Amino acid sequence: MGYSFDLRDVAFLRSSAGADALARLDEWELTAATRLTDVARARSLVGERFAAAVLETGVLRRRARSKLTGADSWLLTDPALQQATATRVAEHRAERLAGRDVHDVTCSIGADAEQLAAVARTCVASDLDPVRLAMAEHNLAARGREVVLVRADALQPATRGTAVVADPARRDDTGRRRWNPAELEPPLDDLLAAYAGRDLVVKAAPGLDFDAVPDEAEVEIVSMSGQVREASLWFGDLAESGVRRRGTVLTGEGAWTITDREPDDCPVIEAGEWIVDPDGAVVRAGLVRQYAVRWGLGQLDPHIAYLTGPRPPAGVRAFRVQAQVRFREKALRALLRSHDVGSAEILVRGVDVDPDALRKRLKLTGSASATVVLTRIGDTATAFLCRAERT
Numbered sequence: 568m569g570y571s572f573d574l575r576d577v578a579f580l581r582s583s584a585g586a587d588a589l590a591r592l593d594e595w596e597l598t599a600a601t602r603l604t605d606v607a608r609a610r611s612l613v614g615e616r617f618a619a620a621v622l623e624t625g626v627l628r629r630r631a632r633s634k635l636t637g638a639d640s641w642l643l644t645d646p647a648l649q650q651a652t653a654t655r656v657a658e659h660r661a662e663r664l665a666g667r668d669v670h671d672v673t674c675s676i677g678a679d680a681e682q683l684a685a686v687a688r689t690c691v692a693s694d695l696d697p698v699r700l701a702m703a704e705h706n707l708a709a710r711g712r713e714v715v716l717v718r719a720d721a722l723q724p725a726t727r728g729t730a731v732v733a734d735p736a737r738r739d740d741t742g743r744r745r746w747n748p749a750e751l752e753p754p755l756d757d758l759l760a761a762y763a764g765r766d767l768v769v770k771a772a773p774g775l776d777f778d779a780v781p782d783e784a785e786v787e788i789v790s791m792s793g794q795v796r797e798a799s800l801w802f803g804d805l806a807e808s809g810v811r812r813r814g815t816v817l818t819g820e821g822a823w824t825i826t827d828r829e830p831d832d833c834p835v836i837e838a839g840e841w842i843v844d845p846d847g848a849v850v851r852a853g854l855v856r857q858y859a860v861r862w863g864l865g866q867l868d869p870h871i872a873y874l875t876g877p878r879p880p881a882g883v884r885a886f887r888v889q890a891q892v893r894f895r896e897k898a899l900r901a902l903l904r905s906h907d908v909g910s911a912e913i914l915v916r917g918v919d920v921d922p923d924a925l926r927k928r929l930k931l932t933g934s935a936s937a938t939v940v941l942t943r944i945g946d947t948a949t950a951f952l953c954r955a956e957r958t
Contacts, residue, residue, distance in 0.1 A: 569645025677703035886953035
């Protein structure tokens, strides 16, 4: 779980001596192979008392670069970084709270509060952990954010009239993820009781058991860069009327969203020129049929997320169908060899097959590359030979 920081560590890291030491680490490799050398150099640089804190911060900042804007100036802990909201995702959530008075009741190191403070009328952030609060104070000040920081229990409301943002802990002491809302820390029911009648948004893992979420919540699944990142549970006036499920896809150009309020009367049809695998946010939110109707597609099977049609949506990676066979390894091997396929991406839905193990058994030797979409249509396992294209 990483090094356990204390307030003296944070105070040193915020000092000019700490900042100078962290700047020096930019020139170090900080790998497993250089660990012993790095420890010795850090002790020589800042003394034994703060060497571990400096090294841990340097390593965590490098890990945070793909997640947090300006990561090289953040103070953070390993568990806090694991749970921190990626900057782009936090920015998206904050947009729905623009112009409001907002209270982040589990602020940790300030990843959400940074974006909330940029758009909210006023922003309060609180946490029980004094170390994370001290880190949040540094991180928010470094970004010029005006936030009132308070040490407080998330289940003991410290403000009135604010929209509440909560990010309950989603891992136990061993690092195991929690999927049941009752096992979050604090539990979802306790948060709802503490903020009854208040506008509330609760961050959750996308794998959360949404059947256990109250019906009045709007469940939003968010993806970024092709990866499902998290869920948000919206309550009160923050939830859009008539919407129970929403899928949101963040792209380099902006964002698009789809909800269960849209029509879902898509047909089940035979494979057309293209196969489309909807974004994971759409699939996880249970909005495949709505997505199909929006783009004039049909389902290959009513229980499988693969869609098909004459034209894929613009800007997605789709699969142009070249051939199909009933799936048997011998038949698939023959099909691939007849197309001189030597390397194959294998995508699987609804069929109990390990793509990596299957690829090895196929023993391909050709010069071309292809994508194999392996799925179930009715009771029949079917393989499609495709060419992946960015539309």
